Amino acid sequence: MTSEASRAPEATTTHTLTGVPALPPLLLRGALLSPLKRPRPDADFPRTRLVLPGLRVDLARLAAYERVCGFPTGADALPVTYPHVLAFPTAMRLMSGRDFPLPLLGLVHTSIDITRRATMPASAEYELTTYVEGLAPHRRGTEATVVTELRAGAELVWESRSTYLARHRTAEHPPEAPSTGNPEPLPTHARWRLAGDVGRRYGAASGDRNPIHLHPLTARPFGFPRTIAHGMWTVARCLAEHGTPDAAVVRADFRAPVLLPGTVAYGAGEDGRFELRDGEGRRLHLSGEVGPYPA
Missing domain, CATH: 3.10.129.10 (Hotdog Thioesterase)
Structure with missing residues (x-):
């Protein structure tokens, strides 16, 4: 407390x-x-x-x-x-x-x-x-x-x-809470090659122009070697691939930044879980779950 x-x-x-x-x-x-x-x-x-x-x-x-x-x-x-x-x-x-x-x-x-x-x-x-x-x-x-x-x-x-x-x-x-570590990857359904301008494009569409997403020079003072993708872009991109019911409940946890440019692997299970990992499937960037409302 x-x-x-x-x-x-x-x-x-x-x-x-x-x-x-x-x-x-x-x-x-x-x-x-x-x-x-x-x-x-x-x-x-x-x-x-x-x-x-x-x-x-x-x-x-x-x-x-x-x-x-x-x-x-x-x-x-x-x-x-x-x-x-x-x-x-x-x-x-x-x-x-x-x-x-x-x-x-x-x-x-x-x-x-x-x-x-x-x-x-x-x-x-x-x-x-x-x-x-x-x-x-x-x-x-x-x-x-x-x-x-x-x-x-x-x-x-x-x-x-x-x-x-x-x-x-x-x-x-x-x-x-007890750590789940790096759980077993979900089945991979797609791999996406992300361009270096994803952060700038999403920032222009969303209004979120945080410097860590815009240019390597403005990301480095915050500890990032390159620009990183917006967390809300990663979950939106996964849900665009996954689909959602008209009435839905979504949970997403942002685990690790996605460096741009780069390759990521989208995975999903039959139980509504989804995730985003690096191109080799090792590092977990995003984990989430989507289901109908009411559950």
Whole structure:
């Protein structure tokens, strides 16, 4: 039990936005404030729920996203991962603020859980809600959970929980679940040769222009010899290959970065599990599972 859990909960406020936040100033603010942050799991965090009503999908941007991720284009239905892109500006508004305790630069997306309750037409109007659910200790630092909800009218049609890790020295390590190591590979269904510009193409379609994805020179200060693929691109690419039910539950864990350019192997089992490994099938980059909702 963390000290965060022992504190009395603070009041939550709701802020209704009049439009989609502009990303460049948010990313700049987050970068400038990052050196000032001192992350710890018992730190305070923003209790604001950002609500964006009247949200419409930019169909040209959606098509660019579908092309780079391997989804079919032209259907009046959002890919299961696309609401994460819609929520990216509101998430950045929260995570780039002074009251968010983790530095935006170097923040690592470690997992995502998605529940899609029904098909989501690309032509529909939605209401988006984003908020920080809490902080938790991690053996490598502090992890934040960010929740996104998408509604059509009053109906909740899609929701996700993403965890983001800020790495830092820790005095104590929380208990860890038993390690599964590097599990036996799933049957390989495809091998993909990834070009060096995948990060830039996905960044242009999604708005996520983190420097680790854009150029080797901007990735090296963060410890990467080359650019790396976005974690959300890897899960979207796998789900485009795997397919998902109209009502689906998805879980994905980002295990190791995918260096660009490079070759990866997509594997899948009959039980809904999927994964992404290196070209030789040894290093596990992504593991996940997809099934029907309700389970």
